[in-house]
Amino acid sequence: MSWFWLLVLVVFRLWFAGALPMTGDEAYFVFWGEHPAGGYYDHPPMVGWWLSGLLSISRDEWFLRLPVLVLPLILAGGGWWLVRPHGSERARMAALLILLQPVNVWNVLITTDTPVILFTMLSLLAYVAALRADPRSRRVLVWHAVAGALLGLAFLGKYFAALLGIAYLAHVLFIRRDAARWAGFALLLVAALPAPLYNLWWNSSHCWVNILFNFMNRHQSAGLSLNNPLQYLASLVYLATPWVLFELCRQRKKVVQAVRENRETGAVFWLMLIPLALLALMSLGRSVGLHWLVSFVPLLAVLAASVLPLAVLARLLRWSAVFAVLHVLAIVVIAALPMQTWKNNRLYDGIVLTVHADELLANLQPYASDYLFAMDGYSPAATLAYHARRPFAVFGEGSFHARQDDFITDWRAQDGRNVLILRKSEPKMDEYAAFFNHVDSREFELYGTRYYILLGQRFNYAVYHDKVLTRIRDRFYRIPAWLPQRGCAFCERYFPEMNEQ
Template sequence: MNARWANAWRGGTLGVALVLALLVFRFWFSAVLPMTGDEAYFVLWGEHPAGGYYDHPPMVGWWLTALLQASRAEWFLRLPAVLLPGALALVAWQLARPLGSERARLAAMLVLLQPASVWNVLITTDTPVILFSVLAVGAYVAALRARNPPRALLWQGVAGLLLGGAFLGKYFAALLGVGILAHVLLARRDRGRWAGFAVLVLAALPAPIYNLWWNNGHCWVNVLFNFVNRTADAGFQAENPPLYFVCLAYLATPWLLIALWRQRAALRAAAQRADVGAVLWLAGVPLLLLFLLSFEKSVGLHWLASFTPLLAAIGAMALPLANVARLLRWSALFAVAHVLLIGVICTLPLETWRNSSAYDGIVLTVRADELLARLQPWADDYLFATDGYSPAATLAYHARRPFAVFGEGSYHARQDDFLTDWRVHDGGRVLILRKSEPAADEYAPYFERIALQHVDLHGVRYTLVLGEGFRYAAYRDGVLTRVRDRFYRAPAWLPRRADSPCEFCMRYFPDDTGGMLPLKPR
């Protein structure tokens, strides 16, 4: 039996069957998984096309704008994420192909069987970052392998364009740029390295220049979010560096990391090849920088996902073939375990999670249509709102109508600051859906009259705050002023364009000089 199984692996029959089964699973999972709050928030971006957004550069919003022209079905909007592992596997195959067809096949299979390739069907800002980053590595290595200078420069330009595309997904794509610079400075000795690097930089530069131009005319919102607002709580926490290694081991798989460490002599020998060494540098430098960052901030799984497919490619390119085949078998078992676990979870009744602290959010996500049906008596007369971005985005996606965020909210996901103009609702009615009972006087300053009602759904009691006679002036002074002071105060080193002041500040505080205020100590 073991011999037949091994022969099936070597012949590729079992591998092809497993890949096809995983693809079917991913399409099924993308269809049955309810739209998550983060995804619904990015769909909101797509529904309001713009040159940029509050949290990040605009790439996933642009993708969703295009997809929404055809369908709003979850499985369709998630198509880029569903098909992403196939693209990553093709790059891994291309990276390993000069070392033999067997290594190329194993490289592609290792990528397809990594945990994120099994379960991650979510369409988020990470989807374009992962795609363009790995494609950029493939183009950079193709430049190193090119046999004539013009072709090498062409591939360097392609790598730069792809790196720019990754940057327009998320800022941390710049870590790959640092990896490329480190490789050029410290590893390469060929005569064409600086000309190629110059072409790469020139091709990549339009993306960050565009992003800076857009931010300069829009309150510097995603610069403030990424480098000021979300770093306020940064500081050393003893659990973060170990957690980094746990996340890395999970995404790359522990057996791959162990094999790379045990076979480090083989890895060093393989890295003498320019192409293998380049992949090692372009994966290793960003991962090292993220490890150093973990001493100041928690590094999540999604931050590592752009580089763990490269580790799989390195393993297939450098390790003995027998070792890689064993790794593949372990990864296949791990993938099957994920599929079975997810299948079981999806069949469990909703009430299974009743004792979870997240149960109210689970019900809101999974039974959004039922909750919206309970809100219909107020649909014509009230502005619907929640007290957080995730439920607001989720309900807006299912209702196909706006859900505002009432209150200060968090530093995350503040796109509603630009979508909802509270001035036009002065004197109007607002329904605020909450997962918890509000304090008695929490909303009193902002309405002439308030009534509370409750909606019981699958064991969760949601509170409806029915406010009449909205007092915009009180809301501006009590809430929007805090929002301005906390999220829209720019450091002095950020330039201000007199012809394009901060939209949020000018809307509610037109007397502020230039629409932006200096940063206050926190």
């Protein structure tokens, strides 16, 4: 039966990875991969590095998504290994519970979360291996160093990998009592530090963009809200599945006993609980995305498989299997529905753009040789650039998200050039008139939704500099004076006078 579920899951995920069009976020990370660099605007560079390598082989969606297709198998293997000392049947159930967690059924998206989830699990496995090793053996220190190096790699995927580092520190401070804990943690820390130090070094010569985005620009609207904690709780219940959480709560005495009596079970519990608790605290002031929890949710399945009675685990697996089948059926049905089914959805224009990008691009082809193509948002720009295999700039101020185009498109070089701006809403011509000698518009319909082409003749860089680039600098590149700067390409390119001050 285990092999049956594994086969079904692999076949479905392969089909879905090939059938699902490249989403805007994924296309944006492909954009990273097409421009190999030491780092990128929003996050550390790991997924961009991965995609650079994959793009050298193929651009097929299923191939670029290969890391996330393999990821659930690695997570399940890690769960199996963690539970193996409790018996082979429990280990098998741990692997199946992880495979059947909802996100491991439907998530085929290659994003910055993929390397974080992978390296977080591998780091945790190395840490537990250190706990299992003979305390008199050198392997204890070696495994701590491996855990630290893998934590560093997770950090190069996304900053919130640091939550696991905090969990390691708390575990050493308050839970562990063995003689090797401080030497081991010291090695773990030393092995992890090169990654964040490298990231800081890169940021210091690149406008501190990761710091500005993750800790300043994206939190301007943060504030206390009851909705955010409720959203966090709903996300946790969904990802871990309600029945697993219910049984863990119902049999909490067994859980507490196992955590106290078994060092490895205790480690899994605390290394899961501390990050989830920190995320819960964060949810009091801001929205915590569903994807932030995924690195630690597999450990709930590990805990359940280690503690709960086998009969209960068998029942949980049946419910999880039914839940997984419902997800599969829902996705298959949605994929089979005609496009017009979603016509009344407010996101319909974006759905058409994503699903029928090639047909949309055919309407732009007559202008391909004479115009720079652009859009007013990063997601559709990245999606169309992926399909067209040509740049789509982001015209205008945009948002605090996904500003990598600030470093790719040099607007000075576009001075005097014609620019085509594709929009999903009707443009106000007077808003664009100042940027061009002449503006005109066209429109076309595709699957019942209307798109607008704004044709700008002879782009005026000087006006764009004063009206747009200056606002971008003031809004997104306000680098605090206490951060040491070795360079900022955006400011050096458009505001060289700043370097003379």
